[in-house]
Structures are given as C-alpha cells and as structure tokens.
C-alpha cells in the first residue's frame with residue numbers, strides 16, 4: 001500500500017448537496033486530500049464561496065448547479081465535471097432532506113419529496129456516474145450517505161427512515177452488480193452530527209435527552225466522518241464494497 005493510503009492527489013470527485021452542512025465539509029475534506037472536486041447543489045452562490053475557500057489552500061473546485069431530483073440536470077452536471085476536471089473517480093451522494101410528522105399525517109407530497117431526493121436521487125446520480133465509469137473503464141468509488149435512522153424504526157420520520165434504509169440496501173445491490181467494473185459502492189450511516197441545520201435542537205433540552213442515549217455521551221462533529229470518508233474514497237478500502245460504516249458514537253448498538 002502507498003505510504004499515504006488516503007492521498008487523493010489526481011482524483012476527481014463529485015459531491016451532491018455541497019452548499020451546506022456535511023456536504024460542504026466532505027468537499028473540503030476531499031479537496032484537502034488532493035482531489036479535484038465538483039461541488040454541486042441547487043443554489044450556486046454558496047458553492048462559489050466554497051470554491052474560493054478551496055482555492056485558498058491551492059485546491060481545485062468546480063461549482064455546478066444540480067438538483068438531484070432532475071435526471072437531465074444530473075447528466076449535464078456529470079458531463080460538465082468531466083469536461084472541466086477529468087473522468088470521475090469518486091461520487092459522494094450526500095444531498096438529503098427530512099420531513100417530520102406522525103406517519104398518520106404524512107402528506108403524499110412530503111412522502112414523494114423525501115423519497116425523490118433521499119432515495120431516487122441517490123440511485124440516479126450513482127447510475128449516471130457508474131455509466132461514465134464503465135465507459136471510461138476506470139472503476140471508481142461511490143459513497144452514499146445513509147443514516148443511523150435507516151437501521152431501525154424512527155418516530156416521526158417515516159419517509160426519511162424508509163429512504164435511508166433503502167439507500168443501505170441499494171448500496172449492497174449496486175456493489176454486487178458493479179464489482180465487475182471495478183466500481184465500489186459503500187455507505188456511511190452517521191448518527192447525530194452537529195451542523196448549522198440542527199445545532200439549535202441538539203443544544204436544547206430535547207437535545208440533552210438525545211445526547212444521553214449515545215454511549216459516548218456526545219454528538220458527532222463533521223470531522224468525525226473524515227476518516228470513514230477518506231477510507232471509502234481512497235484505495236485504502238480497495239477490498240470493501242457494499243459496506244455500511246456506522247458512525248454514531250455507539251448509539252445504534254445499545255440494547
């Protein structure tokens with residue numbers, strides 16, 4: 001193995017939902033490891049700021065508008081990324097949304113929106129990227145961001161937990177089908193990770209109750225996902241495919 005097993009110099013990556021939270025962090029982590037990164041999201045303005053930040057440490061990022069529920073946009077973004085940066089080696093399927101409601105009250109529109117983004121979006125981005133990887137005969141690494149909530153029942157999150165469970169098994173199926181092409185497909189299932197979107201809740205009295213259910217008695221920080229991300233993105237995980245790395249401070253293994 002190389003002396004620096006997590007080095008991504010010369011690799012090309014694409015991250016969905018990179019405008020905020022974990023996606024933004026993943027893009028920075030991949031760029032710091034040497035990858036050229038297509039940073040994609042629905043809103044382009046925050047992506048331009050991210051690209052400037054990445055250029056600040058001599059990294060390379062290409063901001064691209066991409067709504068993962070729009071199949072034509074997926075094809076266009078991947079084509080643009082490959083034209084500007086080169087053939088894709090790494091895809092991080094990070095874009096995701098949640099809708100919170102009791103199952104009896106979930107609307108059809110909310111159900112469709114969450115499944116379209118969190119499950120169908122993951123499939124369509126993975127499929128479009130894998131088609132390119134097969135055509136280029138280069139293989140690649142696809143990393144799907146699932147959730148601890150895809151491992152068991154979760155109150156008020158019917159569509160989200162179903163979509164994330166779907167992502168975990170989709171990961172296994174794509175791994176089986178695409179191994180012959182040298183494409184590895186793995187998932188990361190984070191527990192509660194503190195980002196701008198959930199910081200207020202996690203630091204509220206409800207958050208305190210949630211924290212006590214975690215064996216490590218803390219919420220994760222985005223940097224807690226750096227090791228798993230770089231492992232799955234790099235040749236250090238060459239013999240791993242179809243895996244789901246749970247990163248939750250032990251929460252999902254409590255009896």
Ligand code: NAI
Pocket residue numbers: 016017018019020021022023040041042066067068069094095096097117145146147148189190191192193194195197198
């Ligand atoms: P976030 O809300 O900050 O980030 C989600 C990103 O996805 C945003 O950039 C948003 O604009 C983007 N997005 C939403 N719909 C999109 C669409 N149709 N097309 C393209 N981009 C779209 O939330 P966070 O926490 O950073 O979540 C990132 C991923 O990690 C999600 O898949 C989430 O389910 C997952 N996750 C997060 C956990 C946490 O505690 N923060 C725990 C477990 C999983």
